[in-house]
Amino acid sequence: MSKRILLSRPMPPGTIEAASALFDVEVRDSTRPMSAAELRAGLAVYDGMMVTLGDQVTAEVLQDFGRPRCKILANFGVGYNHIDTEACRSHGVTVTNTPGAVTDATADVAMTLILMTSRRAGEAERLVRAGQWEGWHPTQMLGQHVTGAKLGVIGMGRIGQAIARRCHYGFGMEVGYFNRSEKETEMPATRYETLEELAAWADIVVVATPASPETHHLVGRPVFKAMQPHARLINIARGDIVDETALIAALEAGEIGGVGLDVYEYEPEVPEALLIHENAVLLPHLGTACLEVREDMGAMAVENLRAFFAGEDCPNRVN
Structure with missing residues (x-):
């Protein structure tokens, strides 16, 4: 059975296409960060999530879980200070990012x-x-x-x-x-x-x-x-x-x-x-706001997901 993956925001077309070729993908249609309730639901329902800036994955969000169904958070971006990587590790959740592309x-x-x-x-x-x-x-x-x-x-x-x-x-x-x-x-x-x-x-x-x-x-x-x-x-x-x-x-x-x-x-x-x-x-956080760059970031995030579910080492694991 194909793994269920949530993309936490609308992503570049190439990212959605690449992820959909490998997984059963759902794209959240809001451009706003996920709420704590949405994150808890996502951790329980999906096998993996592609999250990004503003999606605050905290120890409190994870506290109700032993080992959530979601086993990987593929961060779309190089910075991951919105994710408590130690809390994720203790709950068996791998975290990756997208360095280099940005x-x-x-x-x-x-x-x-x-x-x-x-x-x-x-x-x-x-x-x-x-x-x-x-x-x-x-x-x-x-x-x-x-x-x-x-x-x-x-x-x-x-x-x-x-x-x-x-x-x-x-x-x-x-x-x-x-x-x-x-x-x-x-x-x-x-x-x-x-x-x-x-x-x-x-x-x-x-x-x-x-x-x-x-x-x-x-x-x-x-x-x-x-x-x-x-x-x-x-x-x-x-x-x-x-x-x-x-x-x-x-x-x-x-x-x-x-x-x-x-x-x-x-x-x-x-x-x-x-x-x-x-x-x-x-400026309104324009650092990586070029289509080519965002497509590269998406490709890295998808590759992290692919490698994880294939049982391989994730190229950009951070915890």
């Missing part, structure tokens, strides 16, 4: 935010659309020069290195980074021992570390206090790595030059205190 697209969005934030592009477009542009003049909307700037990367994994590569080879930037261990990189890069040292040195600070209990609010008041007044903070990782309250306070006090965010601490909620700042560039 690297270049996420790095590209980081570059978008670096350029938009430094050159005040969002603010400038709003000026034009509002019909308030009065023509070019020598001191019009002066921003920060990107070429030759100092880039500080927090988290020098696949995505962090992809951002550093673009910045160094494309814009001649010096690269510094903060990471638990020394990394071999193809471009010159200096490892800083503390976040504060990196923040004090950099013109642009990019958050690219995975979310975990250890990185919750990793970037907070001490980091903002150390940053230079012209420096920009970019976050393309996960929202709760940055202490949003401390970030807003730093913007209001003029302690940093601006911020570019693709993720938020309580997304999709974006604080009004961020929305009112002209030097904040705010």
Whole structure:
């Protein structure tokens, strides 16, 4: 009998087609995250689920189960901080993710935010659309020069290195980074021992570390206090790595030059205190929002499911 698989959101056509060729597939038609009740029902009814950002699989959701029918959660995405992997392991549920497929697209969005934030592009477009542009003049909307700037990367994994590569080879930037261990990189890069040292040195600070209990609010008041007044903070990782309250306070006090965010601490909620700042560039989690990339992510998730039910090692198991 074919395994029953639930796709927790509408997925790219190629993903649905690939999954349907192997399994008895049901696609949940809502774009909103699954509720706790829906997740409990899914764990009881399906053999596996393809879940994604916002589907909060917690120890509480799992507590009523010994070993649920659902034996695998194939996460559609590289980040899996919405899944309690230890609780899943203790209940016999395998968790996988989709690394690699998201690297270049996420790095590209980081570059978008670096350029938009430094050159005040969002603010400038709003000026034009509002019909308030009065023509070019020598001191019009002066921003920060990107070429030759100092880039500080927090988290020098696949995505962090992809951002550093673009910045160094494309814009001649010096690269510094903060990471638990020394990394071999193809471009010159200096490892800083503390976040504060990196923040004090950099013109642009990019958050690219995975979310975990250890990185919750990793970037907070001490980091903002150390940053230079012209420096920009970019976050393309996960929202709760940055202490949003401390970030807003730093913007209001003029302690940093601006911020570019693709993720938020309580997304999709974006604080009004961020929305009112002209030097904040705010995107709606566009990191992997390209059809080709989402199709690649789906292919990886389907392959994890196929391997699991074939009794093979999952290519991207995380617990």
